Amino acid sequence: xxxxxxxxxxxxxxxxxxxxxxxxxxxxxxxxxxxxxxxxxxxxxxxxxxxxxxxxxxxxxxxxxxxxxxxxxxxxxxxxxxxxxxxxxxxxxxxxxxxxxxxxxxxxxxxxxxxxxxxxxxxxxxxxxxxxxxxxxxxxxxxxxxxxxxxxxxxxxxxxxxxxxxxxxxxxxxxxxxxxxxxxxxxxxxxxxxxxxxxxxxxxxxxxxxxxxxxxxxxxxxxxxxxxxxxxxxxxxxxxxxxxxxxxxxxxxxxxxxxxxxxxxxxxxxxxxxxxxxxxxxxxxxxxxxxxxxxxxxxxxxxxxxxxxxxxx
Numbered sequence: 001x002x003x004x005x006x007x008x009x010x011x012x013x014x015x016x017x018x019x020x021x022x023x024x025x026x027x028x029x030x031x032x033x034x035x036x037x038x039x040x041x042x043x044x045x046x047x048x049x050x051x052x053x054x055x056x057x058x059x060x061x062x063x064x065x066x067x068x069x070x071x072x073x074x075x076x077x078x079x080x081x082x083x084x085x086x087x088x089x090x091x092x093x094x095x096x097x098x099x100x101x102x103x104x105x106x107x108x109x110x111x112x113x114x115x116x117x118x119x120x121x122x123x124x125x126x127x128x129x130x131x132x133x134x135x136x137x138x139x140x141x142x143x144x145x146x147x148x149x150x151x152x153x154x155x156x157x158x159x160x161x162x163x164x165x166x167x168x169x170x171x172x173x174x175x176x177x178x179x180x181x182x183x184x185x186x187x188x189x190x191x192x193x194x195x196x197x198x199x200x201x202x203x204x205x206x207x208x209x210x211x212x213x214x215x216x217x218x219x220x221x222x223x224x225x226x227x228x229x230x231x232x233x234x235x236x237x238x239x240x241x242x243x244x245x246x247x248x249x250x251x252x253x254x255x256x257x258x259x260x261x262x263x264x265x266x267x268x269x270x271x272x273x274x275x276x277x278x279x280x281x282x283x284x285x286x287x288x289x290x291x292x293x294x295x296x297x298x299x300x301x302x303x304x305x306x307x308x309x310x311x312x313x
Contacts, residue, residue, distance in 0.1 A: 002215040004204045005224045005253035005310075010058050010193060012255070012286025016050045019222025021048050033221075036206045042199060050192055057189035065280060071175035075123070079168035082161045085154070090117060092150040097283070108132035121171055123258045127165050134162040185198035224253025232310045236295070239305040244297035246270045247309060252292060256285045257290030264302060264305045267295040279307075 007013050021044040024031045034169030037044065090109055094117060097103040101115040108129050110118045120126045120302035137145045137158050150157060170213070204223055211217040215225050226232065232251045236259070239245050250256075258279045260262050268291055276297070279285050287294075 001228050002208075002225050003044065004208060004218065005251060006201060006204065007253060008223075008255035008257075008287045009284035009286045010054070010189070011061070011195060012253075012288075013193075013200060014055060015286075016222045017047060017051055017196065020044065020200070020203060023221045032207065032210055033203060035303065036203060039203070040199070047196055047199065050196060054189045054193040054196075057185045057192070061182050061185040061189060062280075062283075064178045064185060064231050065282075068175045068178035069162050069289060070181060071171045071178060075168050075171035077166055078171060079123070079127070082164050083126065083130060085156055086133060087119070088154070089132070089150055089156070093146060096146055097286070098289050105213055107136045123168075127169055127172075131162060134158050134165070138162065150227075163204060226251065226253070232312050234308055235311050236306065236308045239298040239307070240300050241304065242298060244272055244295055246295045247311065248293045249312040250287055250292050250294055251310040251312060252287055252289055254287045255308055256287060256294070256296075256309040258283050258285075258305075259308050260304070260306035261301050262300045262305055264307060265297045265299055267297070269293055270295055290295060 007016060019093065023035050024037075024044055036042075075101055088225070090104065090107075093104060093107065093109075094101055098115075101111050104111050112118055120129055137147045137151075140148075150156075152221070183239065203221075204218070207218055207221060207223070215227070224244070232254065237245050239285075254268065256279065258281055261281050263281065264279050265272070266279055266285065267274065267276055270293055272295055277285065294309075296305070296307055
């Protein structure tokens with residue numbers, strides 16, 4: 001039995017609304033949708049105007065999301081080298097203080113069990129610990145800190161590293177702020193858009209009944225019809241570092257969702273030639289005509305990519 005594959009992402013839904021509006025306008029007074037619109041008090045012109053407002057918010061959401069990602073990357077680029085040096089310094093003091101390793105507690109370092117050092121997992125807490133560690137070193141008179149031989153040999157400037165933690169914390173704050181603003185823009189977009197989604201589904205159901213004998217006719221209104229008797233399945237694919245995956249049987253009108261934490265690159269067909277479509281972490285991409293076979297690459301050398309997509313096989 002034929003069924004409508006309703007798009008899940010905002011961009012594809014907006015495109016569907018615009019296609020319906022264009023078809024209704026082209027058919028004029030003879031439009032098959034007039035009765036439904038009148039019965040439900042709907043104006044396609046008004047709905048498109050709301051869609052444009054939602055698009056402005058969606059654009060803002062994407063910009064803010066990218067800003068958050070960029071600030072997080074800047075945070076890590078600043079912070080990670082400091083923490084690498086910091087952990088080396090801690091290990092030096094651990095060896096110096098043996099067998100009384102618990103002296104590291106005076107340096108804000110946690111020692112558990114059999115003299116095992118533990119570090120906070122999240123950025124905020126680790127930044128605080130590293131800052132206190134550097135403060136302890138800087139509290140000594142010049143050249144008298146137990147850490148001095150190590151930092152001298154390795155040409156480390158603790159004052160500079162301490163200041164860089166503040167820079168990293170500033171980036172972290174901006175990343176959080178941008179992420180929150182992105183979420184707010186998404187919520188405002190959805191408040192405008194969610195009622196229209198229900199209207200679109202209602203129009204589709206209504207037209208489906210009218211085109212019961214020729215469901216392909218819904219394609220003229222922008223709807224994607226699935227004539228495959230087997231129900232497609234949402235499949236999850238993991239892509240290793242720097243690797244790629246070619247997926248066949250991707251459902252046109254379905255959605256590819258980047259469920260991982262890094263960007264992925266989408267290509268039409270079975271190769272990675274040409275310019276990719278970049279899908280950011282958490283974003284959805286509507287599958288259009290010609291994309292029944294796609295190749296998705298993972299440009300990261302650090303993390304595995306994860307995507308979900310509706311497929312017939």
